[in-house]
Amino acid sequence: MKEPFDRVVSVHGATVLRVCRAVVGPVDADDAWSETFLAALRAYPDLPADANVEAWLVTIAHRKAIDVVRRASRHALPVAEVPDRPVEVAGRDLDLWSAVAALPTKQRTVLAYHHLGGLPYDDVAALVGGTAAAARRAAADGVATLRRTYPAIDQEER
């Protein structure tokens, strides 16, 4: 039996948003999130009952992120990296997202799908191309760069 879609949103909504923020940046992330869940809602009745829902969502998010980036580059709008509201947490987050945004695309997306979306490297490789080993290396390189450009990460360890 399939659970109500609202449950899917409450369980996986935060994860998908973090993936979107890492892949397309904080400004376009909301758009990518909305497109992802709207597409997921449309397809949900046909999803096999035993499917890995989070991996399914991350796969949709990957496609929607590509769409959002394409649309943004077509319109060639300047991207204002300013939060809607001056919230302290958002300010701190923004530093991180800037550090993430500075990563090469491959490292950024691999890091998002594996570390945030929980996809195994085999699945990540299927999405972004290349081998699982290459995906693993790209993620490791990305994390190493983040440690350098955003040292606060290590201070925040629990």
Next chain:
Amino acid sequence: MTDDDLFPSVDADTLTRLHGELAARAAADGLLDVAYRTVETPVGRLLLARTPAGLVRVAFAVQDHDAVLAALASAVSPRVLEAPRQLDDVARQLDEYFAGRRTTFDLPLDLQLPRGFRRDVVLHLPDIAYGHTASYAEMAGLAGSPRAVRAVGTACALNPLPVVLPCHRVVRSDGSPGQYAGGAAAKLTLLDLETRVGVAA
């Protein structure tokens, strides 16, 4: 470094806003098969659910709202989203009812859940006027099967739209309230409300 430390958590306000926008777009795109919300009432928190056709389910807290939503996902469609605005009209009419300012509901109803005789019974519940009661035997007569008294009890217990379709007005032949899906206290509260308002009118 764990994955959770690598990226900060996202704030609840953003997710709430995105959820609201998703529900609105889903409704506009015809993807919102079941919209729901909860309302606080004198008989506790009620779950209200509707399809594009109309109100499909009202449930008391004692009926376990999560279980009711799971049942709707299975019986109607898994495209279930919390979308309070889709139920604004229902919430308003319930407010008016509990304030004693409304004696009948004027809402589109989706009666796809009850089948057969149970459907006949719930369809005839509004025949019992506000402030009045009928016995299970009288209700059986109204539904066209005078001897199906026990089946009337079952139909009332499984009424998908309690309060709106007034199964609380069906009582034992000795006049005592009898059982109720929302609990005996809820049934008494509703009957008291209607008696009070009915006398004042």
